[in-house]
Amino acid sequence: MNHRSSFQNCREMxxxxxxxxGEEKRTFLDAYFDVRDPERSQMERLLANYTTCxxxxxxxxxxxxxxxxxxxxxxxxxxxDFHTSDSFTIVMPDDADPDAGHISFLSPVGRQxxxxxxxxxxxxxxxxxxxxxxxxxxxxxxxxxxRMSTGGADHAL
Numbered sequence: 001m002n003h004r005s006s007f008q009n010c011r012e013m014x015x016x017x018x019x020x021x022g023e024e025k026r027t028f029l030d031a032y033f034d035v036r037d038p039e040r041s042q043m044e045r046l047l048a049n050y051t052t053c054x055x056x057x058x059x060x061x062x063x064x065x066x067x068x069x070x071x072x073x074x075x076x077x078x079x080x081d082f083h084t085s086d087s088f089t090i091v092m093p094d095d096a097d098p099d100a101g102h103i104s105f106l107s108p109v110g111r112q113x114x115x116x117x118x119x120x121x122x123x124x125x126x127x128x129x130x131x132x133x134x135x136x137x138x139x140x141x142x143x144x145x146x147r148m149s150t151g152g153a154d155h156a157l
Contacts, residue, residue: 007062010072010140014054017071021047032093032106046111053115065140069116071105074141077113080121080132089141090114 020028025047033040050071057064069075069090076087088101090113096104103110112124113135121134 007065007140010065011058011062013072014058014065014070018051018054021051043106046114050115066138067118069113069135069138070140071114072140074139075113075116075135076137077133077135080134082131085136 025044029040029043029047033043053068054070057068057070066073071090071092074087074089076085078085088098088103090105090110091102093104093106096102096107105111105114109124109126112122113133116122116135116138118135118138121132123130123132
């Protein structure tokens with residue numbers, strides 16, 4: 001597969017995400033959050049920001065798709081305070097497999113890294129406290145996008 005068709009596949013998957021988080025947003029949220037849960041309104045705001053960002057990226061160049069942490073992005077990062085590195089892919093909830101390096105965007109770490117920018121340092125809150133990470137590389141990962149499900153929408157429909 002050539003580089004161009006890889007980006008085209010990524011674009012198609014991002015459009016599918018826009019459909020899930022647009023037309024099927026309520027169904028998606030219902031699958032993961034109770035209507036009375038305060039986290040639900042936080043997730044609604046995050047999804048609104050996410051869809052706005054994806055819409056803008058889809059209007060831009062292919063290279064711009066690797067500038068922001070999206071669902072399907074393989075991200076590499078440094079633990080600033082520990083001088084070590086790590087990587088994982090941000091995925092839909094049903095595709096999460098931490099042992100395989102696939103972290104749900106709904107997870108606490110996934111939420112905090114979603115929409116991060118290459119080179120950005122973010123403080124990530126974890127149960128043991130807070131740590132700083134620097135996003136060193138972002139690659140919209142066509143392989144993970146091809147495996148992705150539609151998350152909670154499948155279960156709720």
